[in-house]
Amino acid sequence: MSLTDSLRIIVGHVISGMPWMTDGSISTLQDQAVWQFRLPRSLMAAIAGGGLALAGTLMQAVVRNPLAEPYILGVSAGAGVGAVLVIVLGSAAVGGLGLQASAFAGALxxxxxxxxxxxxxxxxxxxxxxxxxxxxxxxFSAVTSYLTITTDAQNVFSVLFFLLGSVSAVTMGQLASPAVVLGLVLVLALTQGRSLNALLTGDEAATSLGVDVQRLRGGLLIATALLTGTIVSVAGGIGFVGLVIPHVCRILVGSDHRRMLPAAVIAGALFLSLADLLSRTVAAPTEIPLGILTAMVGAPFFLWLMRRKRALQAGMNR
Structure with missing residues (x-):
């Protein structure tokens, strides 16, 4: 599929009546490959990457800890337990909640x-x-492992693939919830940009500047749990995006959250979109789960980044 044909298919679905959709120049197989398979997973990779980067940025600011992110703090693992409960035991085990609602409950x-x-x-x-x-x-990982080894054999692979993260089976209908939640949380975070900047100076200083620290912290943690749970319920457990991307953005655009928040969303979307591209091509025809690839790429990059930053600081001190 050429880029031109792919764009024509997308335009043809967005704008009805395009002649190339009915004149035979685009086959049914090509249409399905782009609209039903490639485009949804590419969009979901961008949404998930942006959402996880935003969640990591907010957590690091709210708790004033550079190591905070949904994966390390167990939020992703909690969402995974909620989702796996539905997969293994059915919605009745969690009070009739669906997959996304159960994942959000676990993250919260x-x-x-x-x-x-x-x-x-x-x-x-x-x-x-x-x-x-x-x-x-x-x-939470122990609970998930127990549920995995006690379920039917045919469910094990799907559970493990879900926990390691993948957007390969995403459909257009599944994009709405993560996209809407990401947009709402981003708008909420941007309205609190000055308050988040004030938190960098400490709770007492932020309070003296008129910031209700406890209310801000509680509200943003709930928003982060909602965002993480919604993404995990669709894309599975993907680590390191919320840890690495915020640090990269601080280096590129500074610590002002009014600039850093949108930069983190864009950088996270680009990072996970590239990771998804590599996941389906680097070991083709086998597809690598996204969580494995982000850990393999993110951990060495983050260690290099810390070493480089330390070296620069040492040079400045000299």
């Missing part, structure tokens, strides 16, 4: 649990936050 539960365990004398301790997230993430 994980967020609240980490928040409560991290509180120390009325404030969040960064060290306790990371330790609580790692511990709860391990617990």
């Amino acid at each position: 539960f994980a967020t609240v649990a980490v928040y409560l365990f991290a509180r120390q004398r009325g404030s969040i301790s960064p060290t306790r936050l990371i330790l609580s997230g790692v511990a709860l993430g391990s617990l």
Whole structure:
């Protein structure tokens, strides 16, 4: 499929009455390949990448910890438990909730649990936050593993592929919820850009500037849980996007959240779109789950980034 033919198919579906859709120049197989298979997964990869990058940016700002992100703090694992419960046991096991609603409930539960365990004398301790997230993430992973090994054999592969992250089976109908939630959370975050900047100076300084710290923190954590749960329910567990992308954007555009938030969404979308392209081509015809690829690429890149930043700082100090 050439780029021109692909664009013609997309335009033909968006604008009715295009002559090339009925004159035989575009076959049914070509139409299905672009509109039903390639385009939905490409759009979902962009939405998921932007959403996870935004979630990581908000978490790092709200809890004032550069290591915070949905995957490390166990939010993705909590959403995964909710989704796998529906896959393995059916919606009746979670009170009739659907897959996306159950994933959101799991993400929200994980967020609240980490928040409560991290509180120390009325404030969040960064060290306790990371330790609580790692511990709860391990617990949720253990629950997921138990559900996986006790389910029917035909469900194991689909569960594992879901947990490792993939957008290969996404349809057009599944794009609406993640796209809408991403848009709403981004707008909410942008309206709180000045307050997020104030949080960088500490809770006391932010309060003196008129910021309701507890209300802001609670609202944005809930919004992050909603965003993470919605993405995980469709794309599965994908790590490192919410950790690496915010740091890259801070280097590129600075720490002002009014610039960094949209930059993180765009960079995350580009990163995961490229990862999806590699996942289906680097080991073709076998497809690599996105979670494996982002970890393989993201971990070395992040280590290199920290080493480079340290070297630059050392040079400036000299």
